[in-house]
Amino acid sequence: MFTLDLSGRRALVLGVANHRSLAWAIAKQLHAAGATLCLTYAGERLQKGVEELAATLPGTLVLPCDVTDDAQIDSVARELGQRWGAIEMLVHGVAFANKEDLEGSFVATSREGFRIALEVSAYSLINVANRVLPLLEKNGAAIVSLTYLAAERAVPSYNVMGSAKAVLEQATRQMAYELGPKRIRVNAVSAGPVSTLAARGIKGFVGMHKDHAERAALKRNITPEEVGAAALFLLTDMSSGVTGEVLYVDAGYRIMGV
């Protein structure tokens, strides 16, 4: 029998910016199931907001972690090593691309714009996992990241973020292969469009969100709670036989032919 009692399990959650963040939807469900959490924030600008959210989930730690800074990632690993000794769940909900690279010509993506998008949105999954690996190895662990259909389809304006998501999904499979013997599973949730800070940075997002609801098999958009529930499944023993997969939570948009 599988149960959803996560008491005694610890989760490191990257990517909470505010109450709309998909990482926040996941964090809330993990906490409700009994897990102990550490939320990270990127830069002082977000510290207060993330601390206020964390305060609503008693026992939650908050640490700074800009994923472009190895010293900050190592400091999170050190802190959690001392406090917890092990991490059983890692949630990656981090993505960034320069605004000018999310509109206009994909072919005109600058070298620096490509580097930043891929580094923050894809390399960070590999690098963070590597830097906290001793903690993940202790008891075995599950890693979940958030991806989008632009990894495999051409989507207007997603441009270099589609490139980053393609790498993120490839990394999911390669990491699943390499970390499997260490009892570490790696999966991704491919979410349909949800109105968050990052999504609103995509030119034409509002029209695309509406169009998505009309075309999806379920004739509606998804909710952050549905992303949270799917992530919960992938992070717990309910999915103990699943690794290297992308789970679509898109109200049946991707399956449609027209």
Ligand code: NAP
């Ligand atoms: P969000 O609330 O804006 O979350 C994105 C997070 O990434 C923010 O917390 C952001 O912090 C963080 N981030 C950016 N640069 C960072 C850095 N250098 N170091 C650490 N963190 C950094 O938007 P979201 O929609 O929930 O995005 C979460 C994930 O879901 C992303 O991977 C996104 O691509 C994916 N996703 C979203 C949708 C959607 O429609 N919303 C659909 C499919 C997949 P700052 O605010 O400081 O930049």
